Amino acid sequence: MAPSLEQIKAALATVQDPEIRRPITDLGMVKSVDVAPDGVVRVGVYLTVAGCPLRDRITRDVTAAVSKVEGVTKVHVDLDVMSEEQRKELQAKLRGSRGPEKEIPFAKPNSTTRVLAVASGKGGVGKSSITVNLAAAMAASGLKVGLIDADIYGHSVPRMLGVTDRPTKVEDMIMPPVAHDIKVISVGMFKAGNSPVIWRGPMLDRALYQFLTDVYWGDLDVLLLDLPPGTGDIAISVAQRIPTAEILVVTTPQLAAAEVAERAGSIAAQTHQHIVGVIENMAWLPCPHCDERIAVFGEGGGQAVADALGRTLGYEVPLLGQVPIDMRLRAGGDEGKPVVLSDPDAPVSAELRRIAAGLGKRRTGLKGLRLDVSPVRR
Known part of the structure; x- marks a missing residue:
């Protein structure tokens, strides 16, 4: 029996971005999730930048977390890159709105x-x-x-x-x-x-x-x-x-x-x-x-x-x-x-x-x- 979409999302919530140390689901890094009847799961993940040095680790962590869900037969991870607007939204989420003078x-x-x-x-x-x-x-x-x-x-x-x-x-x-x-x-x-x-x-x-x-x-x-x-x-x-x-x-x-x-x-x-x-x-x-x-x-x-x-x-x-x-x-x-x-x-x-x-x-x-x-x- 194929796993539910909610089960896959719950598994993805356990994956943390290696640099920010927060779940990728909270950071808007999950682009898409597709679950096939035969248990094959395809997950789209946004990277913050194109040359992200931790792309391989993120791929491994997502694959490992989703593979643990009962009914999953295979995991495919497709990487994409955040747009400038998405990066600004991420920055605002992490730091909040600030004035022109940066704060320590x-x-x-x-x-x-x-x-x-x-x-x-x-x-x-x-x-x-x-x-x-x-x-x-x-x-x-x-x-x-x-x-x-x-x-x-x-x-x-x-x-x-x-x-x-x-x-x-x-x-x-x-x-x-x-x-x-x-x-x-x-x-x-x-x-x-x-x-x-x-x-x-x-x-x-x-x-x-x-x-x-x-x-x-x-x-x-x-x-x-x-x-x-x-x-x-x-x-x-x-x-x-x-x-x-x-x-x-x-x-x-x-x-x-x-x-x-x-x-x-x-x-x-x-x-x-x-x-x-x-x-x-x-x-x-x-x-x-x-x-x-x-x-x-x-x-x-x-x-x-x-x-x-x-x-x-x-x-x-x-x-x-x-x-x-x-x-x-x-x-x-x-x-x-x-x-x-x-x-x-x-x-x-x-x-x-x-x-x-x-x-x-x-x-x-x-x-x-x-x-x-x-x-x-x-």
Whole structure:
């Protein structure tokens, strides 16, 4: 007995667009459904753009979902492309109507997305590795996570997450690639090869602004920004564009790195941002022959940074964790497989997952939110 049209539509409702992460039935992507008496089903699907990089995956997902319906003997998927009017309708459905000035959703007073700007005083402390693994750990725990590679000159996040897809553009809206359930965007996705980015301050700010406004992030629990080292243009732009962003400082134990990290964190005193805490990377090396910890880069740098920032800012800045040296952390970055996913039981993974569990809590309650109510005179 051939399946009903309602059964096929119900099956299609379980198929999500890989980039937007919403059912294709809600997005107007189902063009047609035809069910033959012999159980052969033909489904027409609209792609957002002609060169959609995920067309094969959409075809596989639709075929798999419809094939599960009892009575289906074969599935044909015919792909078409949305018209300009249909793309505009999709954009309006996702973002709603907006005025001429684009809005940063995370800067709105009622945003419940926690924005964490990961900073360091100098390069080479493993800031990007920490950011990528925190994002992966949060996503693995069930949170909706976005990641902006804001280190424009030294972008490395795509490689560390194994991202090879390029963003898809729908009208003036950019669909970010998804890796390990993390929505991610980087300037490296828009340029050819390994060519350098040679921009001055205004261009850097413009790139960050576009990442925040033109990219469709959806409803995120956490958005992480991998900042460039130091206190330059991007750090200032983040403070101006997203005043509610919290700063997470990454350092290593040695005194030289700690002093520079303290300067990077102290920017919060001028920008009035909150420092959520300090992470000490490369804190120790486990001895291969015993249980001792070898302090390769010294000891106490992370706690020293936290204490110094606390004195400067007038509130307690916690040392959130001490991440050990582990070759698997480096190897995972080179292979595009975060160690918290590839080897979750390793000591380095356990520490990163513990830190991520504390940082990934979505803001709840009314504290810090603007209520759109007005007093009424009685």
